[in-house]
Amino acid sequence: MSMRRKWGHGLANLLLAAASLCILAPVLLIVNVALKSNNEFLNRPSSFVESWEWENFGEAWKQAEMGLYFKNSVLFTVVVALGTCIIATMAAYPIARKHFRGTNVLYLMFLSALFLPVALVPQVMLMKYLGFLNTYHGFIMLKIGGSLAIAIFILTGFIKGLPKELDEAAVVDGCGYLRYIFTFVFPLTKSALSTVAMLTGIGTWNDFINPFLFLTDKDMRPLTAGLYMFFGQYSTNWTIMAAGIIVVASPLMAAYFLLQRYIISGVTSGAVKG
Template identity: 65%
Template sequence: MRINGKSIASNLVLIIVSLLILGPLFLILNISMKTTEEFLNNPVTIFKTLNWSNFKVAWIQAEMKVYFKNSFIYTIFGALGTCVIATLAAYPIARKHFKGSNLIYLLFLSAIFLPGGLVPLLFIMKFMGFTNTYYGFILMKIAYGLPIAIFILVGFVKGLPKELDEAAAIDGCGYFRYILTVVFPLIKPAFLTVAMLSAIGIWNDFINPYLFITDKEMRPLTSGLYMFFGQYSTNWTVLSAGIILVAAPLVLLYFFLQRFIISGVTSGAVKG
């Protein structure tokens, strides 16, 4: 049997990368199951018993019931808005239904690589009355997610046969009806990919809520984790449990959608 050196090197790199990613996750999970005494005595040893009380303390101390509600509102409406707007924009751009579609597409692509202007954004949000509001923060996150969403969806739409457009036009199918009944089912993997990427960006956002949401009752879940940091000490076991609670919903969502996400990203990257 012949040994392939490239295959061994690739597998070795994948193993190293997997350990670098899974190592910190296992460390956080291990700390979350320990008592404070066990953690202070030896932080790196494996927990002896399952200490679920840390999760209860984290849920109550960080007021996660309120923050979970806010995070779900921002994430669901932000991701859904990004997907709908990106789908409606990607189809005419991919089919070049108007003059300057290539220029519009180039502007969206440039927004992926250019940093966002924080000072102008602060001025616009304040001028339009979007600060400290649910809808203002959701609209801002939709704007942040549109460039990468349109990039993925345009690449996917370009791979659809144009004969479908002609057949729908002959049958008298309306423009928006065609997008809803024909285009949308065909780009479902890319749509779910965009939804997942948008949800991750909104759910994990930590800085923007502190800049644009001053009301504590309106801040998302990531802001609750900051409550565990004290001036002189930090309860690392409860903090680790809080991190697990924050990360768990997205991990479960990715677990169920990973097949669509992988196919959507690869298709959007190579088509067009």
Template identity: 60%
Template sequence: MRKSFAKNLIPNIILMVITLIMVVPLLQVINIALKSNQEFLSSPISIVKDPQWGNFLEAWVSGEMSTYFLNSFIYTAAVSIGVCLIATLASYPIARKHIKGSNFFYLLFLSALFLPAGLVPLLFLMKYLNLMNTYHGFIILKIGGGLSVAVFIFTAFIKGIPKELDEAAAIDGCGYLRYVLTILLPLMKPAIMTVGMLTAIGTWNDFVGPYVFLIDKELRPLTSGLYMFMGEYAVNWPILASGILIVAAPLVIAFIFLQRFIVSGITAGSIKG
């Protein structure tokens, strides 16, 4: 009993420390968001005494977040669906080795995980292809950036699906594309949820990309609204903290409902790969 307690003591302590490092800043942001500007300036770290729930409404209105929210939803939904669909069509022939050099293509996708983004070349390429400052251009850019992780996870997951299922579908006259879309995709639900959530987080929270590739204010996503609270000489920190919580809330809610699929998708992909 004592040996078991001593064996688990250090991992539990490490886990508690990591949890505190992640939770304490979040609680502090919530604490700041509920303060008035005067209360924050007088005591930034103290616990809020008079919660100002109106800060969230003021952040929504002053940050013009109604327009930004719609843009973020369009970008996030389009990129997540695009990445999952294209990665599935690419991962299946790689996993089943239906094409020559499948290992080369797999390593090519995998190498993108370790290479820098190359912001300047991307900027010139987007400008040359007339994709700058457009909805579809930014969506294509984000899809290309998310394919490497998606192919890596999907390929490992598909390798765990029995090949006999492919043969049975072929005998029944099921076409290649129909098999992938109607049979394979439902089986990949945990992996798709994992990739979809990871892609959504990267797209929704992207702050630098919109300012580089989207010039018009009307095309920018929700994270751009946070910059509206940065004054030249002063910053209203409670309103900024409220804006941060508004931006983070949709992803937190989505993760709460999808965490079961995300964990199972990562576990299945790591074991079956």
């Protein structure tokens, strides 16, 4: 290996290490605060934790009523991710195979949605007109609609790389259109679907603004709404709030580590084949 290449690899590793530190430092800071008592945090906010207060997590779960909010978050995340994967696949397959005229125009319309700002006021007016405000199905449909653009972009690029001979063989064997999508396209796009499900799940699980706009009933709001309970008018218990942040973020972190292999392969395959 030449000296220039060694310097290049060393510089790349240094930049990656710096980027990793920038990402991990806030996480470690929150963990450090979450394990402190309130008195220890107020007296020594920047020091390392001395006595670990595991009770903070139970107190955060209790104070923020996270039991109810956790059920709502799981419901929204699972249904939105599953619905987005199904609808996006059924839309991306005919676009990738150009089964009708105007597929390129339709595809560009979906791509343009990635760059357009979110129109909250028209969304509120439309949801109110349709009677979808403060309903589970209305909020789920809103989140699915907002996730379709990036999902169709990823899946279309991935499906273009699938051999068309499979389509022809399915037609010869008498396989129906929907049956072919569910029995062949879905398994073959497993890695891309994992990427779509993870991106959609992150957006739904971490959503904070939309639940307050479209779900006026407090009992219907997701887990992120529970974090708002920790902010008081005159004081805030920062250690309990930090524990609550960890409780909210932990399920997504666990899901990412479990699906990491599929997510990375889905992104790279879609980028190469698109």
